[in-house]
Amino acid sequence: MSGSIPSVEPGMLLRQEGGMTAIQRDYSLAGQETPRAIERGLANAQWYRPPIDPARLRELSVRTNGRAAFDTLLWLGLIVGFGALAWTLRSSWWAVPAFMAYGALYGGASDSRWHEMGHGSAFKSGRANDVIYYLASFMLLRGPTQWRWSHVRHHTDTLIVGRDPEISFPRPTSRFDIALFMLGWKSVVPLVRTMLRHAFVGLDENTQDYTPEGEQKAVVREARIYVGILGVAIAWSVATTSIWPVMFIGLPTLYGVWLVVFFGLTQHAGLTEDALDHRLNTRTVYMNPVFRFLYSNMNYHVEHHMFPTVPYYNLPALHAEVKQYLAPPLPNTLAAYREILTALDGQAKDLAFELPLRNLPTGPDHGGVGTVDVGVRLWGSPGVDLGAVESFVNGEIRRVDVEDATYAVYRLAGSEIVVTDGLCTHGAAHLADGTIVDRMIECPKHNGRFDLRTGEPARKPVKEALQVHAVEIRDGRIIIEPERARPRA
Ligand code: FES
Structure with missing residues (x-):
């Protein structure tokens, strides 16, 4: 039976044409629906988000x-x-x-x-x-x-x-x-x-x-x-x-x-x-x-x-x-x-009754908000180039991917550049889609916060620290060594 469970994409509707079997579902968090939701990829999933500047x-x-x-x-x-x-x-x-x-x-x-x-x-x-x-x-x-x-x-x-x-x-x-x-x-x-x-x-x-x-x-x-x-x-x-x-x-x-x-x-x-x-x-x-x-x-x-x-x-x-x-x-x-x-x-x-499907406009299915930049691994050194300082404006956060890794690059007020790991430690949301509040990054998913000086959790639900990387500005370029953490002040 589990072999017939479809995989799920953001924005995908699981209801089958003609309705689901009309049985009372178990709404508790410890019943048969819980493992079923997990198995179907519905837990902690990616959701549709529209594009926005x-x-x-x-x-x-x-x-x-x-x-x-x-x-x-x-x-x-x-x-x-x-x-x-x-x-x-x-x-x-x-x-x-x-x-x-x-x-x-x-x-x-x-x-x-x-x-x-x-x-x-x-x-x-x-x-x-x-x-x-x-x-x-x-x-x-x-x-x-x-x-x-x-x-x-x-x-x-x-x-x-x-x-x-x-x-x-x-x-x-x-x-x-x-x-x-x-x-x-x-x-x-x-x-x-x-x-x-x-x-x-x-x-x-x-x-x-x-x-x-x-x-x-x-x-x-x-x-x-x-x-x-x-x-x-x-x-x-x-x-x-x-x-x-x-x-x-x-x-x-x-x-x-x-x-x-x-x-x-x-x-x-x-x-x-x-x-x-x-x-x-x-x-x-x-x-x-x-x-x-x-x-x-x-x-x-x-x-x-x-x-x-x-x-x-x-x-x-x-x-x-x-x-x-x-x-x-x-x-x-x-x-x-x-x-x-x-x-x-x-x-x-009829438990399977649904309203007529909403007429959704077609448009880009956007898991995140901003664009994704691609950084480069430097030849012959452990460094990674995440882009030019001048390409950022104050207050901007950008996602930069380098091979399998993803980073969030911040240009704070006063032009200071901070680089952290790109994903929230709580639920893997991209922090580049978040917002900066008093030298903290607030996650776009559940409003958890990290201190951008230390990476320490500053607001629940985050509990695990975020990696803040040591940044070097070389010829106007933002360089990090992924294994090198920013020294604590
Ligand atoms: S995913 Fe970041 S606070 Fe939950």
């Missing part, structure tokens, strides 16, 4: 503290404002809409903040990203360490059954299921169950699968901290025989989750599983400015998956750059819901 991508990947701070303060200010209003109106029915708004901001809009800060792409300041990430994680009752790793896997293996832990709407998902998600039964209740399990019993199989061993203690610790905070809120409510403490801390995750589901459905629900092309398994939907604020522009979801180094506020501009290579976006949220419900209703009756 590298200089423009660098421009779009720049983060500003000002913009992220404005949006974050507005969001937090609205939470405090509606919280105060709800408290003031607590003895009247007018408190209900005030609490609804408070919950939507606390337990709903926090989702996209959690997401952006988790990627580290919102603020320029890593610390600011982390602080808001931890706050939003608590608001959503997602363990920060567990979900950081879960999201790394989601980006690696998006909608690959048996590999992606964030397939929220497996087939079949009925309209009744969606109601249960919005009411929290299928969304918040499992989170609470997982939190309690992690705090008192240990990690479940799925979490163990994507969380490195060295990080698993942090998952337990964070679950216990959450239990402690929620315990205090509950004890406060019991001691004062008042519902209000838990209405402000804890319960908003439940009564605000409908907004997470409302936006979350638009991302991947009902689309093609096991396709190595975000244009087939992810939606971009045009949304109004209020939705875009609440959702941090994540409606440009295809673009985000293809270029996760681009901060949310630059996604509309990124969309303009690459839209000619993408499927036409859904014109509004209503149209997106029509498509989602058609797919989910169809799959509720």
